[in-house]
Amino acid sequence: MQSMSVAFYYPSNDVEPFLHLRPRPSDDLPVLDLIEPPNSEFDPKEADLDVQILRKLLGRQYDPYYMSIEHPDPAMLHANCTLNGESNEGNRCKPPGPKPRWIDDLDVGTFPSGRKVKLSRKSRRKFKMWMWSLTHCPVVHSWKDLGVRFWPRWVKEGRCSTGRSCSFPPGMTCRPSRSVMKTFLRFHCQGWGKQHNCNWIKIHYPLIAECSCSC
Template sequence: MNLHSHLRITLNLLVLVLWTCRRVSGQKGRAKAYWDRLKHTDDNSFSGIFHSGTRPEPSEQLPVIDLQESPDPALDPKPENLDYRTLRRLLGRFYDRNFMSVVTPIEHVVSPNGTLEFKMRKKRPKGIRPRFIKDFGKPVYTGDHTFVRLHVNRRTRKKVQKYLWNFTHCPVFHTWKDLGIRFWPRWIREGRCYQGRSCSIPPGMQCRPSSKTRKTLLRWHCRGPEPGSNCSWIRFQYPILTECSCSCPS
């Protein structure tokens, strides 16, 4: 084989490799574009809407947005499907009377707009004292090899610390929500962060969710092709906010 033939074969192989790489790259590009279109279409705008009695979808938004149910009565459980003993046994140890109720709660009747929960002990919030409260009153380094000291006695420093702790504390605002006949228990006690004022000095920070729990409820779920067919109670977890803290707004 002469040099000219060898160069021609090498050039053909190089062209073949470049063409293959370009084709693979094009396929990846088309796949990525298709995936992007899917993500753009699936904007989760109906993540909290239960049409035709389908299984609820997970959501991190707290409190959970109001549910929009289909008005079709065929999707509702029948009276024989609402037996208390049967449903209580089905829910088992997950039943929590502090967060759920089968009938209208007395708290909702007395305070329909909700209640603000302040967990206090000795005129200060319960729990671990925040680090910035502990450090209040300690010498502050200014950067030029000097320290600024707060010349107050221990009693005064404790009073100021307690005031700051109370001022920056974020209570949880509780309300009872009626989820409807397709949930059991149908009443759930939700929490939200109080937004009446800024929680920081100087102002700017807000009370935001910092801790949550999940409570197991029952959902009337229809799987049949026809409305109201092949329905049964299924367990699902409902997120509930339990604690708020002072932080910067997102």
């Protein structure tokens, strides 16, 4: 899987003549934390943080589902029932969304040899619910602060649950199966020392959108 990530290069720790943002192929998501230079001269000033102007620059690429201008409430985030124990009326863990067709197509009343197994309708339903919960791979979201040099400053990143196997018998794990690219503004400075010019530019930021059970 090829993805676009933001890469930064600084010639030295003392000076930062050029800030390069370039695409870099990577198999690793979410994006690693960026190492920022501490020099506040390269931070946006109050006049650079006009929300109306920045919203206009970003236009339709502003996505409130994945980004936030203000510090978001972490309580708004939740994973599916494989992590937080959400249950239905029967106290069974029920993943969100439609049930996969292959779950309904499972023939739990017949051995591979063709021999029939006596199972009640309730037992078959409970087994399929268990199999659905076992193999479902949630995207676990968390808000990440990108820092003052990004706008919007907060991004909702996704991770695949890795605390257990998602297959029976065990062996397979949840891995990213689909990503989306979201556009953010980056405060970009060029020039030496105090002789630098800074502007907001658009950058692409990859985010995990789906996870699947795979080898």
